[in-house]
Amino acid sequence: MGSLHDVVENTNVVCPPNPLDPEEFRRQGHMIVDFIADYYHNVDKFPVLSQVSPGYLRECLPDSAPNHAEPIEAILQDVRNHIVPGITHWQSPNYFAYFPSSGSIAGFMGEMLSVGFNVVGFNWMSSPAATELETIVMDWLGKMLNLPKPFLFSGGGGGVLQGTTCEAILCTVTAARDKVLTKIGRDRIGDLVVYCSDQTHCALKKAAQIAGIHPDNIRALRTRRSDAFGLCPETLRSALADDVSEGLVPLYLCATVGTTSSTAVDPLRGLCEVAAEHDIWVHVDAAYAGSACICPEFRHFIDGVEGADSFSFNAHKWFFTTLDCCCLWVKEPQHLVNALSTNPEYLRNKATESKKVVDYKDWQIALSRRFRSLKLWMVLRSYGVANLRNFIRSHVNMAELFEELVTKDERFEVVVPRNFAMVCFRLLPPLGGLSARDCGLETANAITKRLLDSVNATGKVYVTHAVVGGVYLIRFAVGASLTEERHVRSAWMVVQEQAEALLAEFNVHPVMQEQTDAVLTAAVHG
Amino acid sequence: MGSLHDVVENTNVVCPPNPLDPEEFRRQGHMIVDFIADYYHNVDKFPVLSQVSPGYLRECLPDSAPNHAEPIEAILQDVRNHIVPGITHWQSPNYFAYFPSSGSIAGFMGEMLSVGFNVVGFNWMSSPAATELETIVMDWLGKMLNLPKPFLFSGGGGGVLQGTTCEAILCTVTAARDKVLTKIGRDRIGDLVVYCSDQTHCALKKAAQIAGIHPDNIRALRTRRSDAFGLCPETLRSALADDVSEGLVPLYLCATVGTTSSTAVDPLRGLCEVAAEHDIWVHVDAAYAGSACICPEFRHFIDGVEGADSFSFNAHKWFFTTLDCCCLWVKEPQHLVNALSTNPEYLRNKATESKKVVDYKDWQIALSRRFRSLKLWMVLRSYGVANLRNFIRSHVNMAELFEELVTKDERFEVVVPRNFAMVCFRLLPPLGGLSARDCGLETANAITKRLLDSVNATGKVYVTHAVVGGVYLIRFAVGASLTEERHVRSAWMVVQEQAEALLAEFNVHPVMQEQTDAVLTAAVHG
Known part of the structure; x- marks a missing residue:
């Protein structure tokens, strides 16, 4: 370790004149493209699951950042020697773990453009194309999924790109929470109850806890092998009745299409009917399986989604879009905005005040946001609906x-x-x-x-x-x-x-x- | 609109055999590198603030995704004609708005590698290099900032890369909240009080509300021009006393080094002393100005940080690292883990059970996470400490x-x-x-x-x-x-x-x- 670094430090490499010098950018960019293309050529030859032991990398790298610049060639050598062996190769054709993280050329190129422009699209004004392309792409994708019109911008709802399903759930739980607390009083936060099944992804529990839902009020309802581990509507009905009789306030149901453990599917129609009896927010988490629903033969798995309030799937799982990219649609974006909006003076602008634009900062947790729609747009256009279905x-x-x-x-x-x-x-x-x-x-x-x-x-x-x-x-x-x-x-x-x-x-x-x-x-x- | 798309659809372009074919990746990658290098050459010629009107892009693009594949050349033509005019050019040399979004060659190349590997580093096991490089880089950077040792892994604390400051604040508010509620009882969530100044970024209010803090219990304490809009410790002391006398429970102070409106600096030492009297969590938000503190002559602005519990700055603002990359250090990571951990069966593995590894999913909101440390590592190495200070x-x-x-x-x-x-x-x-x-x-x-x-x-x-x-x-x-x-x-x-x-x-x-x-x-x- 260290020898390479020492040599480089001693030769006192000259730093490029500007950290964004276009010609140096071009030189290094071509080098990295070749590096990654070669990686894809050889990725099937690496052990899929990294074989390193905890702490391996501290043995290879110095204790402190270098004082002087190091050339890209030296850094890439370290990537080859020290980073690649510590990678579990999600892009390997021999990777069958968890769920896929399906990269694609189009997704990569869209990400490059997004990183190249490096805009911070918190509101419309800060980079109109970032917001507008997102609203367009979310409508395109909503149509591909045959989502009911109320989920689309063209139908009064709308879609937004989040980083992950965890964020999508946290945003919708918070929206649902504030909608209810505004009616019954903020002091009753401890009475709110959230429902899921024992197969639901742990993101629900985590999001509910972050949102201040009492940990005792998160119901992971039992599923059975005889129902193929889908949540039975009658089980939900009975849990709701129990809670209401205890004076608690049912808030939110997270139904899953394609669970993590076994890709089980909760019966949306039946669950939404029961949920409607108590006016609770229904979110459909189709993180993995949503992608398949662009194929007519799989669309039936989300039949009944018209009764839900929000729907999400991860384009970064099985939709050829690099991490991270979670697509969330809601029927009533105003509930997100009510719970998540901020309007400091330093962000005031005419476009926002005209109310003719979407300011996505009010649809998510963070203020800053990447130009994520570029990569999704490039995936949709580079392959087209027909090829995506065939993939x-x-x-x-x-x-x-x-x-x-x-x-x-x-x-x-x-x-x-x-x-x-x-x-x-x-x-x-x-x-x-x-x-x-x-x-x-x-x-x-x-x-x-x-x-x-x-x-x-x-x-x-x-x-x-x-x-x-x-x-x-x-x-x-x-x-x-x-x-x-x-x-x-x-x-x-x-x-x-x-x-x-x-x-x-x-x-x-x-x-x-x-x-x-x-x-x-x-x-x-x- | 439409004509280009129609032509392409009719010619029935053949889709590449595999969405990650290495040679097609190479071809398109080189094309995009040149596209972006040319963009940097010309970025000073575009209007910095986009001049488009709301809705402009829907006029330019079709209503639905194409059915068939379109060539990259056609898509890039649309980027030039329709996307670039809608971009506010944060990379322009004539951009002086908000805070900078300072890209760099190194940051871009690191991001490309991260997107190329496309690993999902939720825990150590899922890609050890992603976790280990992050722990190393956060220690490097902590040393560059001369952060007190308890914030470093080598001193019992540790750093983590979040997307944005909003997330860093939400995670630490949640950690502080659960630490206190575990002692005084979950039912008292409505009694918790969060403090900031009237100059604090709106992220604090948003994060506190998401975490279920009562909106009436967020104190934006008045600053004065005579204090250069820094928060006076006596103002905090008096607010704390008032709340305690009302039976409320002081929880969290967000102090700012470099406010958004005027880069005001809250006096950390005095504030931490007052906060210590009530044992409240102090977070230091140095989103913008933290970068400057790698220069010895600016380090004094964070003097007193040793009394804080957590510290964050955005490398994507003024540290030559592309969006998004917020660096968060905490003295006691266990509080994050207690509040944010999940341990579903499908993620069980020997490395986690050995307790020899960090599982970053338990230090953040989301489960999935990008390999963000690569870009920060490349920035530190490509420029070195000396050049970064000079920039x-x-x-x-x-x-x-x-x-x-x-x-x-x-x-x-x-x-x-x-x-x-x-x-x-x-x-x-x-x-x-x-x-x-x-x-x-x-x-x-x-x-x-x-x-x-x-x-x-x-x-x-x-x-x-x-x-x-x-x-x-x-x-x-x-x-x-x-x-x-x-x-x-x-x-x-x-x-x-x-x-x-x-x-x-x-x-x-x-x-x-x-x-x-x-x-x-x-x-x-x-």
Whole structure:
């Protein structure tokens, strides 16, 4: 460590005359484009899951910033040597973990333009194109999703680009909260209750807590395997009735289309009907699965959204738009504005006062905002609706293929029905003459966890896990932009090889059932 | 409109085989680099403040997303024709509005790498380099600012990159809130009180409201011109005593180093001493001026920060790092983690359980996070501490020059002492034989507002305004990366020319004082 830095410091490199000198920008820009293009060429050769240990980077870098300038060539060398090994390669075609972070050329180019202009579009005035393009693109996208007209600007509602779903939920919870507190009095904040299911993303709990909802008033309602882990409207109805009878005030429901653990879908129509009985705000979180709903054959998953107050999905997950980009639509933007607006003197301007413009600072948490719509606009135009649908379909087809491969192998089980491009499966090996189905949940969970660890340790693929209804499962999420059918087939071979090795271990060393259980239980908790 | 799109749709352009094809990426990447380099070459020729009218872009773009792919060349043509005219050019050397959004080559290249890798660094495991580089860079930067050791990882505290100051304040208010409510009971959220001055950025009020602080319990304490609009510790002491005597619970003070309106500085040491008497959380918001504190001669502005609990500044303002990048340090990260952590099963992993790693998702609002440290690291290394200080100093010197020019012209007044690279001035013309100093605040305000509008209407420069202590002033903030002394001199000539034209108007048409007042009053409210 340090040697490169020392050399550079001693040679006293001259700093470019201006930090934004156009010709130096051009020189370095071309260099970085080639660096990244080469990275994409080679990304399938890196271990998908980074193999470094905690603290690795402090060993490689100096303790303090350099006093003098260092050349880009030296910095890129350090990126190659020290940063790339610490990256988990979300752009790898062998990445099947969490949900995808599907980059694209168009998304990248839009981001470059946005970073190049580097405007701070807090209100219309500060850069009109940033606001106007966002309103246009959100209407385009709303139409692609066939969102009900009241969600579009052209129908009295409107869309806004947030960074993440967490922010979208926090903004809408806050809007709902202030709408209700304005009626019943600020002092009753402690009486407000927020609803979700036990499958809802943790973003809901976090957002509700940030917004000052009492932690005891966040209801994670139980789902069942028989409902495919969707939230049953009757469960909601009963929870609402209980709270109302306690004198509490139902506020907000977060329904999910495509849960993180298993891509379960809450039945929107039924839930919205129940919610309407208590006039609570319904937000639909389709962070992952929203993208699929641009395809007519998947649109039914958000049937009933017309009863909701807000809807969001992450274009940075499965819509070929780089991180971060969460698309949020609301029927009544005024509720966001009422809760989130600020009007300091130093931001007063004629455009705002004309009331002919949108000032997006009042639709989000932060004042400053990036020109995010450029990248989404470039994705929509560079590919067009037809290709975007086909990209999504090709991922779903690959997931379907993987599902078939799993199904054909009797040592495995597909745990829940596949809705989109993710397959949830587990290993169910025969153990000690009993099938794992018979040998207890804990054993089955432990062996699947062992399989997950050994698959990831190969570095050839990366998959992650979830537990639904007590069942430990491996999530196989197709969606990385570079993934092709051959990568899915290879991934399945890796899974099979590791499963065989794992089973061989038990065949070579047959043990009593209790011992096996003990070993595996230790593994799952270790 | 439409013609270009129609042609493209009809020719049925073939979509690239893969949305991340490396060779197509390379081709388009080089094209965009050249596009942006050319933009920087020409940015001084555009009207700084966009001259478009509300709704202009809907006239230029189709109502729906295209069905088929469009080539990058066609999209870039639309960027040139339709987007650039709607941009307010924050990167122009003639941009002196709000605070700077100082881009740099290094910041841009870091952002490109981050977008290219497109990792989602919510926890250590998801991409170790993203977390580790951030902890290292935040320690580097903390040392450059000479922050007290307890703010650094190496001293038990730590730094984190947020998007904006709004988020930094919201996170720390939430941390402070939960720390106190855990002791006194959740039901007392309505008793918590947050303090700031009447000069504090609106982010504080917004963050406090989002966090569920009662809107009546946000105290914007009065500042005075005699204190240069800094918050007097005695004012705070008295407010605290009043609230305590009412049975309320003081929670949080936001002190500012470099206010938005006039770069006023709150006296940190005195405020922290008073705050300590009530054990309230002190956050120091140095969003703009923090950058200057890497120069030893400006470091005294944050003397006393050792008594604070958290400190933040925006690297995207005046630190050559593209939007967004807010640097936040806290002495006790555990309070952030207690308030903001989530631990769903699907994110469980061995690294987290080893407690040897930082999981930044628990230090911020959102779960997902960009690899922001790359750009900051590249800025620190590409320029080095010495050059960064010199960049800052050159801006301060240019502001000093502008201040001298204003001071020498007796028709103008510098309203408050200049602390950093921003000059606050107003026009004080002789009117009807009286000097404006004598002819009333309203008249003086009105004529300065007229001057602002006419200066901005030239398109040659962009400046914005503030009102402090009732005085309407023009803020001249030096800090755009491309700005050189000649731009500052030209800007001053534009101001003088417009002032002369404005004064000539009154000389050609001499009017009674009351009428002048009426005209100008209409102007300021119009």
